[in-house]
Amino acid sequence: MPSPAVDPAAPSVEAPVDPEPATPVIDDKYVEAGRKLTAMAEEDTRAYDRLAYISDVYGHRLSGSQALEDTIDWALETMREDGLAKVRKEKVMVPHWVRGEEQAAFLAPVERPLPVLTLGMSVGTPRRGITAEVVVVNHVDEIDTLGEQVKGKIVLINMAMPPYDHDHHDSFYGPTVQGRTQGASRAAKYGAKAVLVRSVTAHSLRTLHTGTLVYDEDLPKIPAAAITPEDADLFARMVARGETPKIRLKLGAKLLPDAESGNAIGELTGRELPDEYVVLACHIDSWDVGDGSTDDGSGCLMAMEAALMLKELELIPRRTVRVVLYTNEENGLRGGKAYFEAHADELHVAGLESDSGAGAPWGFGIGGDQAQYDALLPYAPLFEGLGAHNFTLGGGGADISPLTQAGMLGLGLRPDTSHYFDLHHSPADTIDKIAPYHLERNAAAMALMAYILAERELDGPAQPLKVPEPEPEPEPEPEAKAENE
């Protein structure tokens, strides 16, 4: 229910001048939209049913896979059936990395199998595998300290992700994941043969988590794989006892020629300013383990559902709401880059990305500056009925990062992420982890925020994006990517 600050009975006039900072009065239409969307979210499980369908029927959706293209085709057909406008697939060429067989075993001081999961974009090992001693470091920076001591060895980056809760995961993931993204090249610099990385999670049931690495093109490419936190601890105990672990690692991963994929787009045409856009963003690709329901199937179903809810409730805002299901977020961000190249000359007033799973609704991270945050904060009480009323400064998403870097206001949906990294990039990322009513309410929260962003008055005309001069470097910096992948 709305808070007293947005009493629907109050007239929509400017707040009276007052010595205290006044709470702005929100126009009735937003209050009414919030009420309708909140009510609708209670009634339906459509987004969940659709997500279960694609998860079960197509399965995971790695770039280059037929399952990804089948799911994109399903999304296009579904958006057409939903009555969205200008539904189309915008072609994007994507990396086609395949995992192949993967196998490892301890050879010393014990002999036993070692479960491994190759990191995305890793090269494979020679067919006979790599046999080497393992050196354990607790942080990727320790590799520089060891220097030539890692030559000929396999380096295990045993950096544990601290136990997270709802308020502490972004700050832990970023630093921890550097071992995964940078480790291979950092170790290759000193002649290491391969890298193992402790899976990036605080809660494991012997669980393996993959994710992309980023090679430094100036250094030899060495293979890299995740191991479970439990086995990382085992290596550490061996070393603490003065033993020298030795393993054999066989990885069949390889990179095939780029494959054709595409961003799937559908629109709710704005009633007054159809050439100004609010983007509802997600990524439709996933890792090739689990079914990708929480990363990021749920985000795509929320975005599709949000547009459909607005349409069904006849909440057509002034600007166009454009749903973009980006391809290849996980191992290339080619969808995000291609969209930017194709659409940088259009007027983008805001983008809202959902790529943090589908826990209970909690709120939004709001990018841009303090003034942009302050301008949205008065709308927060409208989200109380959905539980999504916590607005924090700072937000966006990987797919819309080329847009936000060019000046677009970026927002990120923030569900409860207490368990998100338990599942993230692991075989446990499956549809059963999602509650239908969480998914539907998150969709309604996206719909309401999209309505506000696409409807509200701005201080002046929409500004074009600041498109940077083309640079010679084709690849983004590893650190910039690591934060969001």
Next chain:
Amino acid sequence: MPSPAVDPAAPSVEAPVDPEPATPVIDDKYVEAGRKLTAMAEEDTRAYDRLAYISDVYGHRLSGSQALEDTIDWALETMREDGLAKVRKEKVMVPHWVRGEEQAAFLAPVERPLPVLTLGMSVGTPRRGITAEVVVVNHVDEIDTLGEQVKGKIVLINMAMPPYDHDHHDSFYGPTVQGRTQGASRAAKYGAKAVLVRSVTAHSLRTLHTGTLVYDEDLPKIPAAAITPEDADLFARMVARGETPKIRLKLGAKLLPDAESGNAIGELTGRELPDEYVVLACHIDSWDVGDGSTDDGSGCLMAMEAALMLKELELIPRRTVRVVLYTNEENGLRGGKAYFEAHADELHVAGLESDSGAGAPWGFGIGGDQAQYDALLPYAPLFEGLGAHNFTLGGGGADISPLTQAGMLGLGLRPDTSHYFDLHHSPADTIDKIAPYHLERNAAAMALMAYILAERELDGPAQPLKVPEPEPEPEPEPEAKAENE
């Protein structure tokens, strides 16, 4: 610290006659023993260090494996070094079941791999595998309802274990595990080709849990394997959509000739009644996944540590404390049966088994009748410093069940089991799940209870066991086993 009811300053005399039921006064020596053991438990991580050693160096310990025998040899050597008396291995022939390769895949309505983990003692499939449609039931009893409809099919027993907490797991495990223990024969009766069982856990990260099945010798033996709860849900969704799942299942499991193993025994000789015994029980075998640290390596390290604590603190009770590390609890209970056959004529006053993991100390389950429970309850406050002061009626353990069935008082250590079944029989049962201070405090709780049981006055002389007449049936009933395995 002791409660007022056991004020150490009070003289050890009988409580005064009073119209209200009097709280019995506990003799100083027990209070003092509790104090010393509690203090000792705070200082040491010996039990944990030893458990980490065997878990890391030998690994899991399935009956028939070299690792089991190596660990038993280590335990014998360690108990000798600890100065226990009459340390010996009592030979037991055990089943030698081996898992072999295991592989499964959906063939319809989708094609994708299906992770499986063969149930212990299962037969294998033919080398080419079994290809069949899957029929889903939610309870093992539904197989009887379907009857001949399961003929030629693979039956999935999709009974979910309810979410458990500390006070609710025994009551959920027993009913749920029936599908695993009985399912194969119940389905074979109607001509099913194989059985799949939803892993017995409420919390899964795509986790597989094995455990034994028990075949009805009068029915064809069909293979059986566990699948993850997530994949069980997937089958259920397929069926709900009107689809008919079809899979291929290849299991290489087989039963080899019995192997030689043994119960590892060491004693703390009683100072007055050395021929009366209090058994500290655990099982040293484990499943062949994880490292068996919580099921039941921790129980064995607690029992060994308990005896050593008593010895080091010179708390030598009147009766003999006999540590018995039973072999083959998981898939045969041969250790428990062999011990009973060899020792049934000895005076066993009590047995205390630890086979519920190594969570935070909580208390004891006390078997026998209400009078036996009432006689022990006054000692409960002595366990408050260890957190193990919750005494509940009913308890014992699988290994000592032949003894308790013959009249011996049986107790079970009850740590916090909120997460025990997350790990139970799964690859996630590893040493890192255990806190050193929990293990040591549980050991101290076992030591104190052993001291009380072996020291206290009884109402009359110790009674011999009631050894049953030998029966022609060689195997225990499935249900009796299922409760404890």
